[in-house]
Amino acid sequence: MTTATVEPRPQMREPRPRGRIDYLNVDFGARSWLLTTDHKRIAILYLVSITLMFIVGGLFAVLIRLELATPPGDLVSADTYNRLFTMHGVVMLFFFLIPVIPSVLGNFLVPLMIGAKDLAFPRLNLASWYVYMTGALVALWAMLAGGVDTGWTFYTPFSTRSSHSYVIGTAVGVLILGFSSILTALNFVVTIHRMRAPGLTWFRLPLFIWSTYATSLIILLGTPVITVTLLLLAAERLLGIGIFDPRLGGDPILFQHLFWFYSHPAVYIMVLPAMGVVSELVTTFSRKTIFGYHFVAFASIAIAVLGFLVWGHHMFVSGQSVYASLIFSFLSYLVAVPSAIKVFNWTATLHKGSVAFQTPLLYAFGFIALFTIGGLTGLVLAATAVDVHVHDTYFVVAHFHYIMVGGTVMAYMGGLHYWWPKMTGRMYPEGWAKLGALIIFVGFNLTFFPQFVLGYQGMPRRYHEYAPEFQVLNVMSSAGATILGAGYALPMFYFLWSLRSGKEAGPNPWGATGLEWATSSPPPPHNFETTPTVTLPPYIYSRKEADVVG
Amino acid sequence: MEAQAPSHVQSSWAYLTIFAALVVLTGTTVGAALAPLGHWHIPVALLIAAGKAILIYLFFMHGLESGRLVWLIVMGALLCLSILLSFTLADYRSRPDDSHLRGLRSAACEQCRTTSG
Amino acid sequence: MLSANLVKPGVLPGALPHEAPATQEPLASQFADLYQQREVATLGMWVFLATEILFFGGPLTAYAIYGGRFSDDFVAASERLSVPLGALNTVVLLGSSLTVALAVRAARLGQFRSVSLLVLATIVLGVVFLGIKALEYSHDYAEGLIPGIRFTAEWRPGVEARHAELFFFFYFFLTLLHAVHMLVGLAAWAVLLLRTLRGRFSVRWNAPIEVAGLYWHFVDVVWVFLFPLLYLLRH
Numbered sequence: 001m002t003t004a005t006v007e008p009r010p011q012m013r014e015p016r017p018r019g020r021i022d023y024l025n026v027d028f029g030a031r032s033w034l035l036t037t038d039h040k041r042i043a044i045l046y047l048v049s050i051t052l053m054f055i056v057g058g059l060f061a062v063l064i065r066l067e068l069a070t071p072p073g074d075l076v077s078a079d080t081y082n083r084l085f086t087m088h089g090v091v092m093l094f095f096f097l098i099p100v101i102p103s104v105l106g107n108f109l110v111p112l113m114i115g116a117k118d119l120a121f122p123r124l125n126l127a128s129w130y131v132y133m134t135g136a137l138v139a140l141w142a143m144l145a146g147g148v149d150t151g152w153t154f155y156t157p158f159s160t161r162s163s164h165s166y167v168i169g170t171a172v173g174v175l176i177l178g179f180s181s182i183l184t185a186l187n188f189v190v191t192i193h194r195m196r197a198p199g200l201t202w203f204r205l206p207l208f209i210w211s212t213y214a215t216s217l218i219i220l221l222g223t224p225v226i227t228v229t230l231l232l233l234a235a236e237r238l239l240g241i242g243i244f245d246p247r248l249g250g251d252p253i254l255f256q257h258l259f260w261f262y263s264h265p266a267v268y269i270m271v272l273p274a275m276g277v278v279s280e281l282v283t284t285f286s287r288k289t290i291f292g293y294h295f296v297a298f299a300s301i302a303i304a305v306l307g308f309l310v311w312g313h314h315m316f317v318s319g320q321s322v323y324a325s326l327i328f329s330f331l332s333y334l335v336a337v338p339s340a341i342k343v344f345n346w347t348a349t350l351h352k353g354s355v356a357f358q359t360p361l362l363y364a365f366g367f368i369a370l371f372t373i374g375g376l377t378g379l380v381l382a383a384t385a386v387d388v389h390v391h392d393t394y395f396v397v398a399h400f401h402y403i404m405v406g407g408t409v410m411a412y413m414g415g416l417h418y419w420w421p422k423m424t425g426r427m428y429p430e431g432w433a434k435l436g437a438l439i440i441f442v443g444f445n446l447t448f449f450p451q452f453v454l455g456y457q458g459m460p461r462r463y464h465e466y467a468p469e470f471q472v473l474n475v476m477s478s479a480g481a482t483i484l485g486a487g488y489a490l491p492m493f494y495f496l497w498s499l500r501s502g503k504e505a506g507p508n509p510w511g512a513t514g515l516e517w518a519t520s521s522p523p524p525p526h527n528f529e530t531t532p533t534v535t536l537p538p539y540i541y542s543r544k545e546a547d548v549v550g
Numbered sequence: 551m552e553a554q555a556p557s558h559v560q561s562s563w564a565y566l567t568i569f570a571a572l573v574v575l576t577g578t579t580v581g582a583a584l585a586p587l588g589h590w591h592i593p594v595a596l597l598i599a600a601g602k603a604i605l606i607y608l609f610f611m612h613g614l615e616s617g618r619l620v621w622l623i624v625m626g627a628l629l630c631l632s633i634l635l636s637f638t639l640a641d642y643r644s645r646p647d648d649s650h651l652r653g654l655r656s657a658a659c660e661q662c663r664t665t666s667g
Numbered sequence: 668m669l670s671a672n673l674v675k676p677g678v679l680p681g682a683l684p685h686e687a688p689a690t691q692e693p694l695a696s697q698f699a700d701l702y703q704q705r706e707v708a709t710l711g712m713w714v715f716l717a718t719e720i721l722f723f724g725g726p727l728t729a730y731a732i733y734g735g736r737f738s739d740d741f742v743a744a745s746e747r748l749s750v751p752l753g754a755l756n757t758v759v760l761l762g763s764s765l766t767v768a769l770a771v772r773a774a775r776l777g778q779f780r781s782v783s784l785l786v787l788a789t790i791v792l793g794v795v796f797l798g799i800k801a802l803e804y805s806h807d808y809a810e811g812l813i814p815g816i817r818f819t820a821e822w823r824p825g826v827e828a829r830h831a832e833l834f835f836f837f838y839f840f841l842t843l844l845h846a847v848h849m850l851v852g853l854a855a856w857a858v859l860l861l862r863t864l865r866g867r868f869s870v871r872w873n874a875p876i877e878v879a880g881l882y883w884h885f886v887d888v889v890w891v892f893l894f895p896l897l898y899l900l901r902h
Contacts, residue, residue, distance in 0.1 A: 118697035120707045182718055190711045193619065194703060220714060221630040224722035232726065232840070239815025241836045242829055243729065249829045254732060257638045258725055308633050312641070324641040526696070559775050569765040576757045576894075580750060583899035591902070595895035603888045610768040611884045620713050627717035631724040638728055642735070 022425070022522040037122035038525060043108035045129050050104060053095040053136060058485065060088035065481040068474050073465035081464030082149035083165065089152030094174050095136050097408055098266060101273035103132070103184055105415050106212050108423060110188055112516035112523060113206050115197025115532045120190040128183035131176060139173025142166035151462065156244035156255040160237045168237055171230040178223045185216035197515065199534035206514055206538045207296055211276030214300035218265045218307060226262035229255065253318050260311035268307040270404055271371070272300055274411030275342055278364045281414050282346045284512040285361035286353025289539040292345045299338035306335045316387045325384050332382035339375050343368060359433040363414025366441050370406025374399055377452065395455025401448045413440070413491065420495065421509045425522045426502030432494045440487035446480025513539055568609045575602050705874040712878045716885045723844070723889055730837045730896070740830035743823050745900035747812060748838070749803060753898040756799045757890065763792035764887040771880045774873035782876065783863045786856050789883070793853045800846060814839065838897050845893060848886045855879045
């Protein structure tokens with residue numbers, strides 16, 4: 001029990017004088033970016049391209065909400081509407097939500113947080129961005145050529161027999177994207193195992209690293225299954241063999257099994273990194289160590305493992321055996337346990353902390369509230385009997401938007417604000433940012449809360465027209481979407497503004513622990529001038545806490 | 551830190567022995583396919599294949615000398631595969647027997663074909 | 668101390684002082700030493716192989732389900748495949764695994780003449796495997812066993828053609844997937860052969876050979892399962 005010489009935070013350096021070399025000004029020109037192997041530059045490449053995909057997916061959402069502002073299908077035809085919601089889903093899920101936190105924040109932060117010079121395979125990391133771009137371009141090409149109308153789930157036999165849209169092009173885009181995810185995840189796993197700084201034991205790792213690690217495991221074990229399933233789908237569509245077609249001896253439910261074996265865990269690919277971000281935000285802005293570090297860390301692993309055991313809850317009305325449904329239903333309830341552990345531990349961390357209501361924490365609050373609602377309604381859907389009633393209604397749509405937009409996007413925005421000074425060396429304008437967070441929170445709830453009610457009243461999803469009695473709630477939802485859109489646009493402007501005119505951030509503007517704050521902002525090309533040595537667990541904010549663990 | 555270079559080098563004969571064992575097991579699996587095993591063909595074939603895979607893993611891939619982490623990775627992937635297989639198969643095995651319906655369906659198909667034709 | 672020096676040749680990134688430059692694979696700047704670089708390379712391959720298990724696991728799951736459902740038709744279709752050619756190919760591939768294992772051993776001992784010969788043997792055996800596979804495919808084409816393109820089930824009365832076609836779909840899907848992996852492996856061996864001949868590897872730095880070996884053995888293991896599951900379905 002050494003107590004006297006404990007330094008509460010990793011050693012900080014003074015901001016270097018102007019003219020210092022950092023990863024942004026070490027080299028200039030398109031070539032230096034397109035051929036870079038620096039994980040920080042690759043993170044920026046991802047940031048730009050994923051933001052563009054978010055805008056594309058958002059435009060589809062705008063058209064959907066415009067159509068649904070009035071009961072009759074007056075803006076677009078039913079066929080066009082099918083393509084709109086499918087492409088909204090495909091772009092947002094595969095090209096935004098799944099890669100966003102790992103590829104942008106993870107790429108930037110994993111080496112910094114563990115005190116490494118770079119990821120284990122820097123060239124592979126650059127390759128994964130090119131693979132991502134290839135997948136995105138193939139999918140965008142399929143969309144421009146005419147789009148796809150199967151729903152993002154590509155259910156057979158509609159997708160293989162009946163659909164007259166660009167199913168194979170889109171599927172190939174998604175398939176290519178899968179390889180990008182695998183390369184990134186492989187890089188993270190190897191890096192976290194083999195490249196940690198001296199003294200950085202597993203239980204001294206920041207929780208963002210734990211959740212990134214758990215996410216990578218899911219990506220590595222789940223993604224190959226969807227890759228090969230999409231290959232089977234393309235083969236069936238091309239060759240007319242009944243792999244999933246009941247008329248030819250195949251079984252469409254098998255497609256759903258293989259699809260959801262990846263795509264349910266994919267939900268945890270989206271939300272686990274978000275949970276990691278929130279753990280970082282909550283400790284920093286309450287100036288306290290995380291409550292129950294081990295529980296939060298192992299909850300990430302538990303979610304990753306349990307996530308592979310629950311996919312059948314998407315298939316309660318598909319013709320799946322009732323016994324299988326019961327087991328899947330029970331296991332789905334189990335996922336609530338580690339999720340709740342995290343929510344309770346964040347809350348306990350905030351309790352009696354000196355809470356600073358800065359923008360990133362506002363987003364973290366948004367995450368905790370909306371994720372809790374999304375998670376609890378997930379339990380409603382996991383109940384086999386209730387699911388029959390609300391299956392394929394707007395209740396489901398509202399549920400997963402609470403998890404994905406209310407959860408993942410909120411945490412991503414929070415993380416982006418939190419690490420923006422590290423990434424760019426500049427502060428964003430706090431007042432505007434708080435306003436943006438508020439607008440997003442209000443807009444989000446106005447958009448999606450009415451959809452819970454709509455779904456419970458029986459409005460089915462994926463139709464371009466609806467009964468007139470649903471109009472009031474739909475208008476509310478469309479109005480909320482407008483506000484939400486404005487809320488997302490605002491940060492894009494002030495982030496760009498801050499690049500030139502933002503306040504100099506200095507190495508550690510939040511007074512946070514963590515190795516990423518121990519180097520300058522923006523970090524030098526190889527992250528650290530000397531490899532740091534770690535002697536303490538993370539999140540030690542006071543002498544008292546240091547004494548306890550010391 | 552110890553020198554890592556020729557840490558664990560087996561003799562060439564060890565590798566040749568393993569190869570011979572693998573060839574013998576290949577012969578065994580072909581022989582088993584010809585034997586009247588009934589429903590046991592696939593389990594026996596999988597058992598032999600698993601034996602061969604374990605030999606390759608332990609000796610050719612140096613599974614014996616690699617650490618706990620490699621073992622965890624392999625077991626994790628196999629566990630994940632077994633989840634996929636067992637849960638999916640469990641669904642199919644526990645569905646009600648609808649073979650009588652299948653008969654009805656094909657009869658109905660015949661009927662519609664004859665009436666339309 | 669001498670051994671420690673061997674393991675950690677230089678903490679300075681990229682610099683390997685007092686070493687013969689011709690035999691060095693340059694140390695990438697993100698690593699502290701060659702030992703770490705080697706550990707990272709093998710771990711990366713193992714992690715990749717874990718994803719490969721699931722990659723082949725998806726179609727195998729589908730195959731298991733249809734094999735159980737249409738077992739009579741699948742057995743009848745399986746009997747169309749040539750067991751002698753399949754068994755021969757198994758032995759050829761196992762032989763290539765042997766040469767790879769011996770190549771890795773020779774690399775660890777620094778016998779790089781043997782390494783290049785053994786890698787060459789591996790390439791030859793791999794090409795023989797693919798050649799036999801191509802021969803089988805051409806027989807299948809002649810007999811009309813190509814699903815979706817040229818398929819008949821007239822060889823056995825009473826066999827449901829669609830189900831037999833499903834069997835052959837999985838046969839081609841799995842073996843082609845395997846063949847693609849073989850091609851990737853052969854390309855890797857060709858590059859490594861060149862590098863070995865140019866003297867790029869040494870006792871201390873031969874991780875690429877070991878990593879390629881892991882991959883090759885895995886492709887072999889996949890075939891070890893595919894052979895009985897596809898060729899030897901019997902009642």
